[in-house]
Amino acid sequence: MKTKPAVVLIWWWLGLGLGPALTAAAANSPLADRAEAVIVPGKGLPAAILGAPIPSYRVLAEAGSGLAVIPMQIEERDAQGIILVTQGPHPDRVDGRFDAADELVFMARDAGSRPATTAVPGCAKTTLLTLTDLKTGAAGYVVLAQCANPPPLSPRDYVRLETAPYTAVTDRYRFGWHERQSFSYDYISINGGPDTLDRLRVRATVGKWGIYYTFNEDHFHYTLRGYNDGPVRVSWKADNYWSLARLGKLDVPQYVFFYPEAVYLQNQLDLTMNPALVGLDFFIEIGHDLNVDPARGYRVCANVAPQCLPLDHPIPDGSLKEFTERNLVWGGVAGPEGAEIIRIIVDPRLHLMTKGLFTFDRNFSSPPEFIPGAMPRMSFYLVDWKGVKAEKYDLNFYHFFLNQYSLPEFERHERLVTNPLAVSAQ
Numbered sequence: 001m002k003t004k005p006a007v008v009l010i011w012w013w014l015g016l017g018l019g020p021a022l023t024a025a026a027a028n029s030p031l032a033d034r035a036e037a038v039i040v041p042g043k044g045l046p047a048a049i050l051g052a053p054i055p056s057y058r059v060l061a062e063a064g065s066g067l068a069v070i071p072m073q074i075e076e077r078d079a080q081g082i083i084l085v086t087q088g089p090h091p092d093r094v095d096g097r098f099d100a101a102d103e104l105v106f107m108a109r110d111a112g113s114r115p116a117t118t119a120v121p122g123c124a125k126t127t128l129l130t131l132t133d134l135k136t137g138a139a140g141y142v143v144l145a146q147c148a149n150p151p152p153l154s155p156r157d158y159v160r161l162e163t164a165p166y167t168a169v170t171d172r173y174r175f176g177w178h179e180r181q182s183f184s185y186d187y188i189s190i191n192g193g194p195d196t197l198d199r200l201r202v203r204a205t206v207g208k209w210g211i212y213y214t215f216n217e218d219h220f221h222y223t224l225r226g227y228n229d230g231p232v233r234v235s236w237k238a239d240n241y242w243s244l245a246r247l248g249k250l251d252v253p254q255y256v257f258f259y260p261e262a263v264y265l266q267n268q269l270d271l272t273m274n275p276a277l278v279g280l281d282f283f284i285e286i287g288h289d290l291n292v293d294p295a296r297g298y299r300v301c302a303n304v305a306p307q308c309l310p311l312d313h314p315i316p317d318g319s320l321k322e323f324t325e326r327n328l329v330w331g332g333v334a335g336p337e338g339a340e341i342i343r344i345i346v347d348p349r350l351h352l353m354t355k356g357l358f359t360f361d362r363n364f365s366s367p368p369e370f371i372p373g374a375m376p377r378m379s380f381y382l383v384d385w386k387g388v389k390a391e392k393y394d395l396n397f398y399h400f401f402l403n404q405y406s407l408p409e410f411e412r413h414e415r416l417v418t419n420p421l422a423v424s425a426q
Helices: 005-015 407-418
Strands: 037-041 057-062 067-069 073-075 103-107 125-132 139-146 160-163 166-169 173-176 187-190 197-208 211-215 220-229 234-243 249-251 254-258 262-270 281-290 299-302 305-310 330-335 338-346 353-359 377-383 392-402 422-425
Touching: 037 422, 057 103, 160 220, 187 338, 249 262, 330 377, 338 377, 338 407, 392 407
Parallel strands: none
Antiparallel strands: 037 103, 057 067, 057 139, 073 103, 125 139, 125 422, 160 166, 166 173, 173 187, 197 211, 197 281, 220 234, 234 249, 234 254, 254 262, 262 392, 281 377, 299 305, 299 330, 330 338, 338 392, 353 377
8 A cells, every 4th residue: 555654744844834835725626527537648748848857747736725736647658659667577667757758647626727827836847738628618727847846746646556466446446356367357346345246258259150169268368567556547557368279369468547436448459360351250258247136236237228227136038138239338237335337449440349248147057157146247249350450459448436326427437438628738
């Protein structure tokens, strides 16, 4: 667990007037209802403010009686745009300076109203960033400062990473590894509730003329490269691949970003070996076997059933017709502790059909699971790969964590995808 005793002590000294006066963060941000972190590439900032050591930068926002330091972090990326990690088993080499390829990260809800001045004691270079909701017109402002004598960092820490076992922890969720680190994750808890995930489903099926073979989690090879543990997000980097026997392998490097109310999984499919291009049928399934007690009021919710469907009544054939075999954009489970909604984002070049699959297997009769708790099964099922060229593609997912499910609350998170904030610098 991270602690910042020195930072907290310095902050206390400043409050006694032993340093430059910076006020506490504002409670009423113009963007208080935005759930996302703002990510600003270095190339989107004035060149004059770049190039300095990363520890010399601060982000500040108007707090009612002056500027206050807010949580922020700067992470480096390589020439290909891949995140560079500084902790873990295989850390990357970084230069420690904020360059055009790198990115600044802070929470939208920490933005303030337009400040009367962008001057910051000890900071010769500043730039004003404007964050605009293009649908509502709401705007928030922050000041990025590069400082010879930077004020203390904010003591607020939105996300932390536990390492035994690896688990990302926020006020809203715990997400990571509960048993073994063999694939992307195996543990999800919402608002202190029980682990709702029995098994992550990762399936690739290949075959022809009724003869098919499914490569599942046991064929999935996972190697953690490293991570960055900052106050706004934890960034995670892993090298993964599916072993497809004589067909070779399907590389799926993964980058995961843990935010206060959401987890973003960026998966890069290397389809330079696409079985469908040699005449084989090819399907991919990505989903969850959930471990939930229907008697506690759990429901499944999706774009095809936004009102949600309860699980506490018999389902004769083990499926929900309102949900299964229809185009699935988002879906999840809501219960007494809150809700987890998964939003798929398919690379537009893929042109795939994404079907929803839902079964409620009370007898655990769907191999290869045979694991108590493997109900319900809820998956994104991606079909029609024949037109997909042998290239690299993104197949990404958001996991939104809601205190309580409602369609308006889901839509508040959905704005991360459908209505991202516009950012401008001056």
